[in-house]
Amino acid sequence: MTDTEHLREQLKYLIHLQEIDDQLSDIEEDRGELPTELEKLQNQINRFDQLLVQTIRTIEQLNERRLSLTRGIEEARIRKRQYEDQLYTVTSNREYEALTKEIEELQKLLGKNSEEIQRVGQELQKKEDEQSRLEKHIHQLKIDFLKLKKDLEDVVQDVSEEEIRLKKMREETVTKIAVPIYNHYERIRKARSGKGIAFLKENGACGGCFNIVPPQRQVEIKTLHDFILCESCGRVLITMDLKD
Numbered sequence: 001m002t003d004t005e006h007l008r009e010q011l012k013y014l015i016h017l018q019e020i021d022d023q024l025s026d027i028e029e030d031r032g033e034l035p036t037e038l039e040k041l042q043n044q045i046n047r048f049d050q051l052l053v054q055t056i057r058t059i060e061q062l063n064e065r066r067l068s069l070t071r072g073i074e075e076a077r078i079r080k081r082q083y084e085d086q087l088y089t090v091t092s093n094r095e096y097e098a099l100t101k102e103i104e105e106l107q108k109l110l111g112k113n114s115e116e117i118q119r120v121g122q123e124l125q126k127k128e129d130e131q132s133r134l135e136k137h138i139h140q141l142k143i144d145f146l147k148l149k150k151d152l153e154d155v156v157q158d159v160s161e162e163e164i165r166l167k168k169m170r171e172e173t174v175t176k177i178a179v180p181i182y183n184h185y186e187r188i189r190k191a192r193s194g195k196g197i198a199f200l201k202e203n204g205a206c207g208g209c210f211n212i213v214p215p216q217r218q219v220e221i222k223t224l225h226d227f228i229l230c231e232s233c234g235r236v237l238i239t240m241d242l243k244d
Contacts, residue, residue: 198235209233
């Protein structure tokens with residue numbers, strides 16, 4: 001095989017590889033942002049699940065606090081009644097004053113605990129409302145997640161076999177291309193919107209960046225003198241006749 005024939009063959013493989021990569025890009029585009037959106041939804045669900053757990057824990061703590069205050073009030077009322085009953089049996093002013101002081105302290109405690117119960121009740125109502133809102137929001141997020149997941153599964157099912165076929169074809173094509181040429185193609189493809197090659201247009205411009213290729217370079221491209229790269233974008237320049 002002559003150098004020209006070898007070059008022609010390599011360029012044809014590059015064209016074929018670019019066509020495969022274009023089809024794989026189309027599949028990826030069809031898949032779109034679904035995987036990213038699905039991940040975002042899952043992260044939101046996880047975050048709101050954590051908030052819900054924290055809210056439920058706070059509600060439990062508030063209920064325990066309210067129960068403790070209620071018991072404290074009941075105990076204080078019992079003691080207050082006992083002290084009040086004892087007022088009728090005291091035999092000295094000292095005992096009377098001591099009992100009166102105890103009753104006053106218990107009355108203050110009852111007032112303080114009643115206010116605290118009211119505050120806890122208000123906070124509890126807020127947290128229960130928050131729990132209800134979170135549960136509804138999480139429920140809707142999970143519905144959206146399942147729908148998006150189904151959409152993604154449908155897309156994947158439609159393209160999976162074709163994608164596998166194309167990837168296998170790509171692997172086979174890559175093995176036929178010289179390593180330095182493939183490495184250059186891959187580097188430029190990733191840097192230039194998925195295009196590692198460009199066809200020379202009739203007006204002598206690069207089909208990728210549309211800059212005019214110097215006349216001498218145009219001749220070398222058309223005569224298969226060597227691998228010619230666009231001096232502006234770095235893509236491998238190929239004549240249209242090799243595409244057929």
